[in-house]
Amino acid sequence: MMELSAYRDIFIEELNDQLERMDQSLLTLEQSPSSELIQVLFRAAHTIKGSSSTMAFREMSDLTHEVEYALEWVREKKPEITAILIDTLFSALDAMKKLRSQYISGEAYDDCSSVVSEIKALINKPAEQEPVRPPVLSAAENLKVEEATAAGELILMIGVSLKEDCQMKAARHFILLQRIEDICGSVITASLSPGEVVDKDEDSRYGRFAVVVATSKEPQLIQSQLEGDSDVQTLAITPFESGEAAGGEIATTEVPANMPQSGPPAEERVKGNQPTVRVSVERLDHLMNLVGELLIDQTSLADLKTTGIRNDPAKALQSISGVSDHMGSVIKELQEGVMKTRMLPIDQLFSRFPRMVRDLAQKLGKDIELVVQGGETELDRMIIEELSDPLIHLIRNSADHGIESHEVRASKGKPAKGRITLSSFHEENNVVISLADDGQGIDAGNIKASALRKGIITEDQAAHLTPLQALHLIFEPGFSTASEVSDVSGRGVGMDIVRSQIGRLNGIIDIDTEPGKGTTFTIRLPLTLAIIKGLLVKVSGRVLILPMYNIAEIVRIHPEEIQTIQGEQAIINHGRIVPFSWLRDKLHYPRVERSSKTISIVIVRSVDKISAFAVDEILGNQEVVIKTLGTMLGTLNHLSGATILGNGRVAIILDASYLVSH
Secondary structure, three states, rough: OOOOOHHHHHHHHHHHHHHHHHHHHHHHHHHHHOOHHHHHHHHHHHHHHHHHHHOOOHHHHHHHHHHHHHHHHHHHHOOOOOHHHHHHHHHHHHHHHHHHHHHHOOOOOOHHHHHHHHHHHHHHOOOOOOOOOOOOOOHHHHHHHHHHHHOOEEEEEEEEEOOOOOOOHHHHHEEEEEEEHHHHHHHEEEEEEEOOOOOOHHHHHEEOOOOOOOOEHHHHHHHHHOOOOOOOEEEEEEOOOHHOOOOOOOOOOOOOOOOOOOOOHHHHHHOOOOOOOOOOHHHHHHHHHHHHHHHHHHHHHHHHHHHHHHHOOOHHHHHHHHHHHHHHHHHHHHHHHHHHHHHEHHHHOOOOHHHHHHHHHHHHHEEEEEEEEEEOEEEHHHHHHHHHHHHHHHHHHHHHHHHHOOOHHHEEEEEEEEEEEEEEEOOOOOOEEEEEEOOOOHHHHHHHHHHOOOOOHHHHHHHHOHHHHHHHHHOOOOOOOOOOOOOHHHHHOOHHHHHHHHHOOEEEEEEEEEEEOOOEEEEEOOOOEEEEEEEEEEEEEEEEEEEEHEEEEEEEEHHHHHHEEOOOEEEOOOOEEEEEEEEHHHHHOOOOOOOOOEEEEEEEEEEEEEEEEEOOEEEEEEEEOEEEEOOOOOOOOOEEEEEEEOOOOOOEEHHHHHHHOO
């Protein structure tokens, strides 16, 4: 029996790609029906069915068989692409995604019979054919199986069913047998399915047959080389056990006897889906060349150490300086190259949302289109994964409470179809993500009034709020202006989650809105969280690092400029009141004597909040590699990691979002 778990990660990666391709193709098909899209969908379903069958994932294989049949029906009968047809295919796709998740997590599989019934009812599918039966091996053929197994070859059964309308089935049967032998190398036996009834036409006997082969090739490779014949109805490759073959029946998607029916193999259940990143060969070659240059520099330094210093120290020192400069340049380029290997196009995230907006529009009874721009923008894989939930919250809010109903839009002279635009682009060393809708916008006055009613702010605080500060109240926990509870969203519901997650990514979120015109949320994020530019400061004799991305400004003030406003210390910065505190007090460090007449202030911004922190000394900035602290230290919310400085000492990196929020 072949070891399937070795190919599990490859199978999951391919499955993800094909499901994503089907999702995007179905969305496009709904808007612009075409035979090319039907062919793309059919090909994806066929690929999933074949690979699932090879991996003994019968539940997925059976379901995709039905989907493939439905798509073939559409391709041949060319019916009108109705909403019912699209919804049925989307239901099947959702079931396939659920099976995928259960396969990865090791859960029991859902019963997909209801989805299968929907497909059959839609296309009036005829009764299933009898399964392809396995051949019964003779003693000589069993000996061949034993010899091939001892030689390390796989014993596979290839079950083939030809289409009913296939002309000259016998000729097609022999052509396929020859192809199978050419591809696999050794055919042990081949037979028509026993018990076939000879109809009026003798040719019909060749409609279904099974071939047992011994091969060193993997089933997926064989499947890809054999599939594509227009006369083949089904083609499935399964492991063959000679001791269990006689008299049994094997369907085209049969699962081996020792494989469980309700979930993945036991050894796979504890194995999670390992995160992977696809890297182009060109980038890997570039990294390899850089490593080669470093090895040359290492050899040069070793030579200078052994002979150069002894023969001519002054010349050797000059040479060492040159090699060191070159190594610095190569290391810088190597760092950038490694960072790029972690980068993925943000379209991998954006591509999930058109389907979500479609479903939301149907549920809400609205006509909404999602326009996606800048999907080629690259961002760190880890940041992309963490961005999913915040963007889902924002999109659902825009669809539910941003975009108006048909009647309201018509009364305002707006197009009947509402528009949500999701875009991304690079800005210096950051990535900017913008989510804009052409809906009703947000009224700052309503926000302030709602916050007062809920006790989030006091009357005195409300009196001093600017319109922009009032808008940012929607990020407070439990805030909402919705007049009634919606099962989709409420303007503001979950927005505190958006703020906290963007903050954890060292990001900033801004709001720009105009009542009656629409709202734009702008998120600014660093390209990566692995390497950052940090500001080094000294506090109570300790060197600490603040991410430069969160530094709004560095100023020096006199002690008398510190004011007390509503019982809290603050400073006035460009006409704005900014909360003030000593960083040493925030971190509970001991106080040290100060001789300077001015105070160094670092103004830190995170998401929508800002604070000023006094430090003892500003040391400068440099790029640092973030090292995680592990779990042995427990929960340290004010720290995001640590790094090793050039002098070998460890410096901790402060979490700006935590400092500003607490």
